[in-house]
Each structure stands twice: as C-alpha cells, then as structure tokens.
Amino acid sequence: xxxxxxxxxxxxxxxxxxxxxxxxxxxxxxxxxxxxxxxxxxxxxxxxxxxxxxxxxxxxxxxxxxxxxxxxxxxxxxxxxxxxxxxxxxxxxxxxxxxxxxxxxxxxxxxxxxxxxxxxxxxxxxxxxxxxxxxxxxxx
Numbered sequence: 001x002x003x004x005x006x007x008x009x010x011x012x013x014x015x016x017x018x019x020x021x022x023x024x025x026x027x028x029x030x031x032x033x034x035x036x037x038x039x040x041x042x043x044x045x046x047x048x049x050x051x052x053x054x055x056x057x058x059x060x061x062x063x064x065x066x067x068x069x070x071x072x073x074x075x076x077x078x079x080x081x082x083x084x085x086x087x088x089x090x091x092x093x094x095x096x097x098x099x100x101x102x103x104x105x106x107x108x109x110x111x112x113x114x115x116x117x118x119x120x121x122x123x124x125x126x127x128x129x130x131x132x133x134x135x136x137x138x139x140x
Contacts, residue, residue, distance in 0.1 A: 005050040005120060006060045008067070012074045015040040016082040016089075016096035038081070041126040045074065045105065048121035049113060061117045069112040073105055098124050098132040106134045 017039065018032040028036050047070065051060045077085055086104060088094035094104070106122045113119060118136065125131035 003050050004053050004060050005048050006066070008047050008049075008063075008070065010045045010047075010070050010074050011042060012045065012078040013040060013042050014077050014080050014082050014085070018095055018097075020095070021092050043077075043101075044125040044131075045070070046121070046123040046125075047109065047119070048123075049117050050120050051117045061114060065114060069109060072112070073108050098126045098130060102132045102134045 015038050017037060018035045019028050023031075025036075047066075049061055049066065053060055082096040082101070083089050086094070086096065086101075088104065089096045089100075094100050102122050102124045105124065106119065109122065110119050120136050121133055123131055123133040
C-alpha cells in the first residue's frame, strides 16, 4: 500500500526582530540590516502527516485531533512577539528565523500526534517569497 499523507495549512501573524545580545549594535546592523527592528509577518504554516487511512473513516488522522495539536502551537504564536513568546528566543539560544521557527514547531508537534500518525514535513512561510521546511529524515 502506498503511504497516504494529509496536508493541513494554518496561518498566524506575529512580530520578531533579529538581534544577538552578545554582539554590538553595529555588528547586529551589519549582519541583520533592517531586520534588527521589530517587524511583522503573516506566517503560513504547512504540516504534512502520514499514516494508514482508518478503514472506517478513510482519514489518516481525525481533523479535530490534528487541529487541536496545531491550535496549541498557533495560539502561542498568533499576535505575539516571537522574541518573547518562544522561550529559546527569549533566552538568546535561538534567533527567530524561519528555519529555526520550523524546527521549533516540529519539536512541539512531533510528540502530540496520535499513534500511527507520522510527522513528515513542517513548512513555514514568512512571506510569499521566503519559507523554510523541516522534512523527516527517512523521507524518500
């Protein structure tokens, strides 16, 4: 049987800024340019999960269950400052880049899915021209 995947898309708005506290203001501006100032994005989150469809429903996962998992994450980020909302950004161990945000969402989501449902891809778009994705290691 072929693997069946389900794609769910959610959106959220948030602000962030790039700044390393261990760098001077000059170094931050040199590396991050105008991105050192707080600015916002309307993010698009795409999540791909896979599994065997339930023989009774035909679903890989119940949408209310998947949406519940995603709601917890999106609710933490929507209309927030990512520099404050994400502990790893707040403590300086992570910058709020699209790549890091994708990885952070993957880590949060991975342990919440029901048995038999595998997380395949987390893709975050901060604009129509810029996105990042995390893909399962065994993806072929």
